[in-house]
Amino acid sequence: MSDNFTREITPLLMEWRRTLHQKPELGFMEYYTTYRIGKELEKLGFTIHVGVDALESASRMGVPDDLLLTEQENKALGWGVEETWMEKMRGGNTGVVATWDTEKKGEHLGLRFDIDALPIKESDTNDHFPSKQGFRSQEEGVMHACGHDGHTAIGLGVAHFIAQYKDTLTGRYTLIFQPAEEGGRGAKAITDKGWLNDIDQFYTGHIGINPYPVGTIAATTRGFLASTKLNVHFKGVASHAGMKPEEGKNALLAAATAATQLYAIPRHSGGPTRINVGKMTAGSGRNIIPETSYMEIETRGETKEINRYVLQEAKRILHASAAMHDVEVTMEFVGETEEIECDDSLVPFITQACEISTYVTEVLPYAKVSGSEDASFMTNKVQKNGGRATYMLFGTELPYGHHHPSFDYQEAVISIAVDAYIHILKGGMSHE
Structure with a gap:
């Protein structure tokens, strides 16, 4: 059943991926993406929730x-995009829950x-x-440089399976097409809505991150870091x-x-830490003392407590740098993530569920990672509730890493992921 389904839907998966790749949208501005997803889900018969019905604004x-x-x-x-749909999404209320x-x-x-893109010129x-294939981003300076176009296609593929095999499935399904993953900004709004x-x-899950052969999946991950994102403004004269x-x-x-001293924050004995100044702009001309400057900063730590240590040190340095040069400083918190601890008890279940797949060739029990993910709010809420x-x-394969202008992936991975999810859904039925 699943092998035939995956093979038959693969051309559609590629079409969705390439269409979305050409029209990438940044976080909370995924209006076209939300619309395309919603129309497809509506056609399949899902109950869909958009705008403030999907997230806590x-x-x-x-x-x-x-x-x-x-x-x-x-x-x-x-x-x-139809005006009736835009009215639901206006003001950055993007994303779909089906x-x-x-x-x-x-x-x-x-x-x-996740459905958002990045501010990168492809x-x-x-x-x-x-x-080479003619589906490069049509939005200069915006690019799907992390695989979320593929993630969206995967989600639509799973939705088609549920709709097609509804008579043989049991239980309930909630599919979340989340906005603004980049920067850790969107998952909390979905979580706070109660989904x-x-x-x-x-x-x-995620396409890539580690360069495994197509057909290999990891059932769990270890190492996602808690993180805080800051926008900082200095005001002088x-x-x-x-x-x-x-x-x-x-x-x-x-x-x-501040930029130089932030990198001098002592590491923590309790686990890994990170600090990054990703953007800095200042000044208006060579003969003018710069009145304003702006920085985009992130902190990370193995746990919320360790990240809190890095954040407190960063804030101390920012205030001290302002005092040194007698300027004002204001900070805006624009994103955060928590750590993720996957349930190891799902490893044998996922492994067994995918054993009969002709697409999934190997299931690793876990993969080591070191980034951050706002899906942490979702995983932690589910686990907290039992x-x-x-x-x-x-x-x-990953010839170029995530967030690189030449980032790309082997499109066959989309079909692999769909087939893995299908077998997990079917395994959940047999488990019942």
Whole structure:
């Protein structure tokens, strides 16, 4: 049943992936993406929830300003998004939650797929597969450089399986197409809406991260770090750099001081830590004492407590740098993640479920990672309420790493992931 289904739906998976790849959208601005997902799910017969029905709007973090939101909304309308749909999403309320109740006794399974892109200009060289095949991003400076176009296609493939085999399935299914994963901004808003409150088993995962052969999947991951994302503004006083330098208060120097000193935060004995200054802008001209500067910073730690240590040290350094140069500093918290501890008890279940798959060739018990994931809010909520949760990896070659302008993956991994999820769903039925 599943092998035939996966083979037959593969052309559609590729079509969805390539279409979405050409129209990437940043977090909380995935209007076109949400619309395309929602229309497909609606056609299949799912009960769909969009906008404030899908997420707790007040729990969103790092929402773009109104000007950017309006610009993307108008662009999405030009791409064919219906006005009735846009009204549900306006103001950055993107993402879809789809539910299906078989009305037969069984467990409640939740699956999450992230849908946002990154602010990266995609490579246009002929050795870059999307460029060579004609589906490179049409949005300059925005790119699916982390595989979320594939994740969305995977989710739609799973949805098609549920709809097609509804008469043989049991229990309930909640499919979450989450906005704004990048920067740890969207999952908490979905979680706070209550979608994870009564999930028995929760599954999510990622294409790549580790370069495994296509056909290899990891049933669990170890090493995701808790993280906090900060936007920092320094405000000084502008002055003529030649005639009155003593009257100026240099915001650029405050940011530069902070940038160098943040990397001097002592490591923690309790586990790994990270600090990164990803963006810094300042000043307006060579003969003007810089009045303003801006930084985008993130901290990470193996646990929430260790991340809190790095964050406190970062805040201390930021305040000290401002005081050194006699400028003001303000900080905006725009994202966060928690650590993830997958349920090892799902390893034998996933392994056994995928044994009969002709697509999945190997199931690793776990994969070691070191990034951060806001799906942590979802996994931790499920586990807190007595359910089981895991974060999987789906193998592919990675000539270039995630978040690189030439990032790409072997498209066959999309079919592998769909088939793995299908066997997990079927295994859950037999388990019942």
